[in-house]
Amino acid sequence: MEILWAVLILLGLGLILGFGLAIAAKILHVKEDERIGEVEKRLPGYNCGSCGYAGCRSMAEAIVGGKEENIRKCRPGKEETNFKPIIEYLDQHPNEDGSKVKVHL
Amino acid sequence: MNPLNAFIAFILAIVSSMLIDNVVLSRFYGICPFLGVSKKVKSSLGMGIAVVFVIVMASLICYPLFELLKLAKIEFMDTVAYILVIASLVQLVGLFIKKFSPSLYKSLGIYLPLITTNCAVLGVVQSNTDQGLTFLMSLANAIGTSVGFLIIIVVFSCIRARLETANTPKAFKGLPIALITAALMALALMGLQGLFSGIQL
Numbered sequence: 198m199e200i201l202w203a204v205l206i207l208l209g210l211g212l213i214l215g216f217g218l219a220i221a222a223k224i225l226h227v228k229e230d231e232r233i234g235e236v237e238k239r240l241p242g243y244n245c246g247s248c249g250y251a252g253c254r255s256m257a258e259a260i261v262g263g264k265e266e267n268i269r270k271c272r273p274g275k276e277e278t279n280f281k282p283i284i285e286y287l288d289q290h291p292n293e294d295g296s297k298v299k300v301h302l
Numbered sequence: 303m304n305p306l307n308a309f310i311a312f313i314l315a316i317v318s319s320m321l322i323d324n325v326v327l328s329r330f331y332g333i334c335p336f337l338g339v340s341k342k343v344k345s346s347l348g349m350g351i352a353v354v355f356v357i358v359m360a361s362l363i364c365y366p367l368f369e370l371l372k373l374a375k376i377e378f379m380d381t382v383a384y385i386l387v388i389a390s391l392v393q394l395v396g397l398f399i400k401k402f403s404p405s406l407y408k409s410l411g412i413y414l415p416l417i418t419t420n421c422a423v424l425g426v427v428q429s430n431t432d433q434g435l436t437f438l439m440s441l442a443n444a445i446g447t448s449v450g451f452l453i454i455i456v457v458f459s460c461i462r463a464r465l466e467t468a469n470t471p472k473a474f475k476g477l478p479i480a481l482i483t484a485a486l487m488a489l490a491l492m493g494l495q496g497l498f499s500g501i502q503l
Contacts, residue, residue, distance in 0.1 A: 202374035210367070210383060214390040218397075225397040227404075251411065 232261045232290055232298075239282045240271060247272040260287075266299050276302075312442045318498055319446030325422045326454045327488040328495075332422035335413050336455055337480065345409040346459035349417075350452030352399065352410075356391045356417055357451075360427050361444035363387050368431045384427050385418075392418045422451055458484065 237257040244252040248270040250259060259265035260283070268280055280302055287298045325331045332353070339349040364384050371377050396414050400407045407414065417423065426447045430440040461483055470479050 199374070199376050203376045203379050206370060206374060206376070207379065207383060207386070210386055214386060218390055218393055221394050221397055225401040227401050 230261055233257045235286055236260055236283055239279055241273045241279055243273050245273060260300060261298060263298060266301055268300050269302055312438055314498055315439055315442035316446035319443050320450035322494045322497055324450045324454060324491050325447045326451060327491045331425045332420045332451060335420060339413050340455055340459040340462055343459045343463060346455045348406040349410060350455045352395050353417060353451050354448040355395060357423050357426050357448035358444045359391050360388050360423055361430055361440050364427045365437050365440050380431060384424060388423050389418045
């Protein structure tokens with residue numbers, strides 16, 4: 198009986214908090230460059246930090262923001278699965294003023 | 303207890319958990335952000351306010367939650383439930399800061415989500431229910447502890463800002479002198495020990 202209550206109460210708590218957070222995330226949504234997420238998806242996603250950034254997300258921000266051109270800094274990244282797709286993606290999605298994001302291997 | 307005495311007890315509880323039993327310097331909770339975010343006054347202020355919000359809200363939510371757990375006779379689940387509440391609150395604070403102060407969000411960095419594992423937060427909530435404090439006293443404990451954290455981290459960051467330019471020996475530059483400063487601050491606060499021990503309400 199106690200186990201049932203434990204499961205039910207924590208489930209209910211989790212649901213309430215989860216919905217609260219989902220609503221808060223909608224209200225407090227920050228508009229971001231969608232390319233950052235796309236580049237992040239194409240990075241290995243280990244968040245190892247060997248590139249010198251805090252994680253894959255910060256590296257993606259730096260790449261899209263034009264602060265990082267050398268994507269080889271991502272050491273676990275592979276040529277075929279990571280770097281080429283990123284270069285291809287950024288080639289097809291230029292900045293708003295039409296200039297391209299500079300990246301090289 | 304008449305209202306005046308209750309009010310005095312409330313204020314005394316705040317002051318005592320703020321200064322005498324200071325969370326950082328005499329209970330040694332929350333050392334990680336204390337040393338990690340205290341390089342700049344602005345980011346330490348942001349950190350302190352975020353911690354105040356999380357601690358006060360967590361105690362407000364966890365008090366009725368513990369009553370619910372008691373009703374269902376599953377008090378042993380308290381820590382798990384508290385962590386759930388604290389983690390959600392930290393997420394909320396993170397979203398809020400990201401929206402309204404991206405620069406603060408950047409300077410807090412990894413320390414912002416790490417408020418979840420700041421033992422000051424769980425420590426306050428857990429000790430509230432372990433000691434069986436009333437709702438008012440838990441609130442006082444939460445406000446006192448969190449404001450104590452805020453004051454100490456801001457004071458510490460001011461001292462560290464001065465230390466940056468001070469002529470410290472090379473071996474003591476940076477963290478070593480900061481740790482010595484923290485120890486001296488803890489010693490100073492020890493002087494307040496037993497300040498309220500003679501007061502009977």
